[in-house]
Amino acid sequence: MPSEIILIAAVTVDGFIARHSNEITTWTKDLSLFKKQTMGYPIIMGSNTKKTITNELKGRDIIVVKRNDRPRDVLKNISSKKCFIVGGGKTYSRFYPFLTDIYITPHPQIFGEGVSLFSDKVKSSKLRFVNLVEVSKQVGIYQYQYKIIKP
Numbered sequence: 001m002p003s004e005i006i007l008i009a010a011v012t013v014d015g016f017i018a019r020h021s022n023e024i025t026t027w028t029k030d031l032s033l034f035k036k037q038t039m040g041y042p043i044i045m046g047s048n049t050k051k052t053i054t055n056e057l058k059g060r061d062i063i064v065v066k067r068n069d070r071p072r073d074v075l076k077n078i079s080s081k082k083c084f085i086v087g088g089g090k091t092y093s094r095f096y097p098f099l100t101d102i103y104i105t106p107h108p109q110i111f112g113e114g115v116s117l118f119s120d121k122v123k124s125s126k127l128r129f130v131n132l133v134e135v136s137k138q139v140g141i142y143q144y145q146y147k148i149i150k151p
């Protein structure tokens with residue numbers, strides 16, 4: 001199992017990752033940062049997210065999970081020390097108990113409704129701030145990196 005299991009997501013200010021489950025994400029501004037950070041590491045995504053991906057994700061092992069895949073078993077089969085959970089809301093929720101880090105990039109948008117970061121109920125956790133990465137100072141977009149403090 002990797003020692004770093006990192007959730008990476010772009011969210012609106014009201015906590016949504018998409019307007020609906022089939023939305024092709026065009027509103028995010030952090031794709032080049034996403035590419036840089038995930039390059040060379042396995043990335044785990046749900047089947048809905050796989051369907052919405054239009055660009056190739058070269059240089060990364062893409063693991064697409066289905067409902068019968070157990071998150072613990074998926075992670076146990078990864079030999080790399082780091083992997084990324086790249087969405088969507090259902091997959092973030094299912095892998096939540098195993099996360100060590102969260103890289104989250106709030107965007108200056110409000111959707112009002114849509115797919116929440118965690119579409120299923122998750123337990124509360126405290127986060128410890130680690131780092132801030134600038135995406136666009138002009139537009140006010142920064143990635144916040146946190147460690148999850150396990151209770």
Ligand SMILES: NC(=O)c1ccc[n+]([C@@H]2O[C@H](COP(=O)([O-])OP(=O)(O)OC[C@H]3O[C@@H](n4cnc5c(N)ncnc54)[C@H](OP(=O)(O)O)[C@@H]3O)[C@@H](O)[C@H]2O)c1
Pocket residue numbers: 008009010011016017018019020021022023024025028045046047048049050052065066067068086087088089090091092115119
């Ligand atoms: N803003 C961002 O950073 C970001 C990142 C990634 C994705 N997204 C967006 O997120 C949206 C997709 O999110 P999503 O939450 O709908 O889907 P998802 O997490 O990508 O895929 C759904 C997953 O949940 C599983 N599942 C479905 N029903 C289940 C059940 N009853 N019990 C257990 N597992 C179940 C599915 O398995 P089966 O294949 O067996 O159905 C699949 O693995 C898309 O619009 C995408 O663009 C945004």
